[in-house]
Amino acid sequence: MEAILLVGGQGTRLRPLTISTPKPLLPTAGAAFLAHQLARAHAEGVERIVFATSYRAEMFEAAFGTRAHGVELAYVSEDEPLGTGGAIRNAARALTSGPDDPVLILNGDILSGHDVRAQVKMHEEAGAAVTLHLTEVDDPSRFGCVPTDDQGRVTAFLEKTPHPVTNQINAGCYVFRRSAVDTIPEDEVVSVERETFPALIASGAPVMGYVESAYWLDVGTPEAFVRGSRDLVLGTLASPAMPGEPGERLVLPGASVAAGAVVRGGTTVGRGAVVEPGATVIGSVLLDDAFVAEGATVRDSVLSRGARVGHGAVLEGVVLGDGAVVGPGNELRGGLRVWPGIELPPTAVRFSADT
Ligand code: GTP
Numbered sequence: 001m002e003a004i005l006l007v008g009g010q011g012t013r014l015r016p017l018t019i020s021t022p023k024p025l026l027p028t029a030g031a032a033f034l035a036h037q038l039a040r041a042h043a044e045g046v047e048r049i050v051f052a053t054s055y056r057a058e059m060f061e062a063a064f065g066t067r068a069h070g071v072e073l074a075y076v077s078e079d080e081p082l083g084t085g086g087a088i089r090n091a092a093r094a095l096t097s098g099p100d101d102p103v104l105i106l107n108g109d110i111l112s113g114h115d116v117r118a119q120v121k122m123h124e125e126a127g128a129a130v131t132l133h134l135t136e137v138d139d140p141s142r143f144g145c146v147p148t149d150d151q152g153r154v155t156a157f158l159e160k161t162p163h164p165v166t167n168q169i170n171a172g173c174y175v176f177r178r179s180a181v182d183t184i185p186e187d188e189v190v191s192v193e194r195e196t197f198p199a200l201i202a203s204g205a206p207v208m209g210y211v212e213s214a215y216w217l218d219v220g221t222p223e224a225f226v227r228g229s230r231d232l233v234l235g236t237l238a239s240p241a242m243p244g245e246p247g248e249r250l251v252l253p254g255a256s257v258a259a260g261a262v263v264r265g266g267t268t269v270g271r272g273a274v275v276e277p278g279a280t281v282i283g284s285v286l287l288d289d290a291f292v293a294e295g296a297t298v299r300d301s302v303l304s305r306g307a308r309v310g311h312g313a314v315l316e317g318v319v320l321g322d323g324a325v326v327g328p329g330n331e332l333r334g335g336l337r338v339w340p341g342i343e344l345p346p347t348a349v350r351f352s353a354d355t
Contacts, residue, residue: 008081019321027288103178109219111217126206144169144170145168146209154201174192230283270290278295286303288305
């Protein structure tokens with residue numbers, strides 16, 4: 001089976017991490033985020049993937065070439081971003097599938113443990129134009145929701161509302177009949193969520209909802225990115241692309257963790273990164289050459305390349321951009337983001353969302 005992988009977004013919610021690296025290439029549990037998706041897609045029977053690129057397009061081919069994790073790869077780039085639907089239509093010119101073949105479409109920022117083969121089986125048995133993976137969430141008011149009838153057919157594709165009619169939401173993985181892609185207008189900016197799906201449903205085309213609430217995470221925000229990395233390291237979601245066994249921590253070659261340091265909770269320590277004695281790092285992502293000094297505490301945070309945390313400083317739920325420096329004695333909490341290269345002098349900040 002062939003797939004299209006949507007990877008052209010700017011990843012604005014993940015800034016400053018996405019200033020230099022597109023979201024799908026961010027190092028996650030010791031590999032580029034996409035490596036986990038490619039390996040999982042291969043395990044689910046996908047043989048060829050067309051990347052729909054736009055933002056920093058050249059970095060994808062440089063990272064993966066023409067074959068990776070058992071999958072043959074091709075690249076189609078947009079001069080101007082065409083949105084999710086326009087990107088699918090544009091990338092379809094590189095597909096080799098026949099008109100009735102199923103083609104898988106994947107958002108490039110989703111970690112999902114659902115059964116893709118079962119989704120494709122439902123699609124084929126129903127003779128559907130499109131079959132969406134739907135997942136159930138506790139609070140559907142934060143998402144658009146997707147009701148289905150008792151045959152599994154999608155009855156509406158609804159915008160976000162305070163009173164959702166179902167807790168089923170679009171999980172960002174679709175099976176399209178190859179010919180259904182051609183209903184998307186060519187060379188136009190189109191949103192598959194806001195335009196293509198509502199139009200297909202309104203036209204009476206068979207659109208099915210495959211409901212499975214396996215592990216599912218949209219890594220679009222810093223909190224979710226940290227959680228995704230942690231879940232892969234801990235083995236909550238198994239990934240054939242992880243360079244090591246699941247456990248409390250993943251320490252990459254060339255990293256240095258002092259004997260007296262506490263590093264756990266699914267933390268990744270990147271190449272050349274250093275954690276000094278007496279430091280505590282829990283559930284966090286330390287990218288290459290990051291540094292945590294003696295007595296510092298880092299929890300649920302991301303330290304980008306070369307970022308440094310000084311003696312006794314405390315970080316909780318914080319993102320440090322490339323080369324950012326937090327001087328000794330600072331306390332940073334509650335979603336604070338420090339832009340690349342910024343240096344906070346000693347004890348300059350004592351910030352908590354609660355105070
Ligand atoms: P935010 O800016 O933080 O919302 O992230 P994003 O740019 O990734 O947008 P969003 O999460 O809505 O995108 C869902 C998926 O579609 C992601 O995998 C994006 O990379 C991809 N995507 C979004 N817009 C485009 C586009 O115009 N072209 C292509 N090729 N992919 C896109």
